Amino acid sequence: MRFISNTNIRWVSALSFFLFSSFSSGQSVHISHCFSACPLVDAENQVVVRHLYASEINRQTGVADWVAYRILPGTIGIASLLPRYWKADELLPESGRFEVGSSTLAIEQPDLSEAQDRDYRVNEFVLNSDDRGRLAPMTSFADTPYWDDLNYTSNMASLPSDLRLGAWSRLDQAINELSSSESTIYVVSGPIYRTESFNSEKLFEEAPERYFKIVATPESYASFAFDAKLPIHATYCSQLETIGSIQELTGFEIFPNLATTLTPDLFASLGCGQQYRNFKNEDE
Numbered sequence: 001m002r003f004i005s006n007t008n009i010r011w012v013s014a015l016s017f018f019l020f021s022s023f024s025s026g027q028s029v030h031i032s033h034c035f036s037a038c039p040l041v042d043a044e045n046q047v048v049v050r051h052l053y054a055s056e057i058n059r060q061t062g063v064a065d066w067v068a069y070r071i072l073p074g075t076i077g078i079a080s081l082l083p084r085y086w087k088a089d090e091l092l093p094e095s096g097r098f099e100v101g102s103s104t105l106a107i108e109q110p111d112l113s114e115a116q117d118r119d120y121r122v123n124e125f126v127l128n129s130d131d132r133g134r135l136a137p138m139t140s141f142a143d144t145p146y147w148d149d150l151n152y153t154s155n156m157a158s159l160p161s162d163l164r165l166g167a168w169s170r171l172d173q174a175i176n177e178l179s180s181s182e183s184t185i186y187v188v189s190g191p192i193y194r195t196e197s198f199n200s201e202k203l204f205e206e207a208p209e210r211y212f213k214i215v216a217t218p219e220s221y222a223s224f225a226f227d228a229k230l231p232i233h234a235t236y237c238s239q240l241e242t243i244g245s246i247q248e249l250t251g252f253e254i255f256p257n258l259a260t261t262l263t264p265d266l267f268a269s270l271g272c273g274q275q276y277r278n279f280k281n282e283d284e
Contacts, residue, residue, distance in 0.1 A: 034068045035186035035216050036258040041065045041251070048091050048154040051146035053136040055154045057092060065252070066190035067135035067155055073183065076176045077143030084138065089154040131207075133159035135189045137172045157191055158207050166232035167239060168211070171224065174236070174270045175215055181269075182217050189213040192225065192249045212246045214254055215266055222266035225249075237272035240279045 031038060033054040038047070045065065046057045053069040134150050135157050141147050149155070159168060179185055191208035207228070214223045225241035243254055255262075267276035 033070050033186075034188075035070075035218075035255055037256045038068055039066050039188065039252045039254055039256065046092055048089060048152075050091075050149040050152065050154070052141045052144065052149050053155060055135070057154060063156060063158070064135060064154060064190060065250070066188055067157075068186070068188045069136040069140070071140050071175065071179050071185040071187065073179050075141050075144050076139065076179060077141075077147075079138040079142035079147070082138055082142060082147055083151075085151055086132070086153055086156060087151055089152040092154065131158050131160050131164075132156055133164040133168070136187075137169075139172060140176055157189075157211065159211065160228055160230075162232040163211070163226055163228065163230050167226060167230055167234045167236040168213070171213060171236035171270070178215075178266075178269055184217065186216045187213065188216075188254055190250070192246070194249070210249070212241070212250065214243060214246065215270065216255070216262060217266060219263065220265040220269075221262040222264065222270050222272065237270075237275040240267065240272065240275060 031049060031054055033049070033052075038054055039056065040047075041056055042059065042065075045059050048055050048057060052075075053067050055064040055067040057063065058065045134155050136150055136155050138147060138150050141150060175185060175187065190212060192210035192212055193208050209228055210225050211228065212223070212225045214221060216222075221243065223241055223243045223246060224236060224239045225246055226236075226239045230239070247253055264276065267273060
């Protein structure tokens with residue numbers, strides 16, 4: 001696994017300044033974006049470390065298997081006026097880089113209405129412009145000087161618009177509000193390509209069926225898995241899932257080398273206390 005970085009010491013740990021040519025399956029990556037250590041999916045994938053997030057780029061799909069980021073009280077800001085556009089991540093080699101088209105790369109102040117008509121192809125399936133979103137959200141980092149890093153395709157997922165503008169966005173808002181009482185919040189999110197147990201022999205031939213988001217503090221966590229066809233009016237509290245189930249579906253460990261046992265107390269802090277009490281937690 002290749003580890004690629006373009007970072008500033010204020011936002012990430014010193015370890016992320018190094019470029020490692022390979023990793024074995026028994027090794028782990030420790031950077032400040034990840035809680036305990038970063039997930040590792042495939043030794044042949046690329047791990048990109050930006051100022052605000054880390055992501056592992058799947059060698060088959062060209063998009064992230066996961067994106068990990070750390071929210072601090074001082075990073076959240078108003079993102080409504082920040083330009084949103086996609087640009088290829090130049091840290092990745094051309095062979096593994098998600099291409100968005102030369103016209104998009106040349107745009108500094110994009111015409112978003114025109115961009116809605118453009119398709120973005122990832123290997124065998126197509127991401128319509130209405131069905132793409134940022135796994136690390138702009139609102140969580142609008143008050144940092146590095147918010148534009150979130151426009152890199154290494155932070156992109158094929159999030160359907162109803163999900164992206166509905167329950168997914170409302171959970172991001174709840175996480176941002178939680179940061180006023182929590183000094184540090186860690187988030188890992190990404191796609192789930194199938195609903196049955198992980199099968200490493202099956203190629204990623206279709207768009208994801210679900211998307212996961214796991215929120216953690218040093219003591220507690222909350223975990224969610226969203227159906228790709230979730231209607232815009234659905235609530236994120238109806239999408240609770242166990243970490244164990246998410247790990248089984250994705251095929252990788254979310255928080256490797258975790259020294260302590262987290263409790264699921266964060267559900268209540270995110271406004272899902274009653275729903276969690278009604279939820280059968282298979283991890284317990």
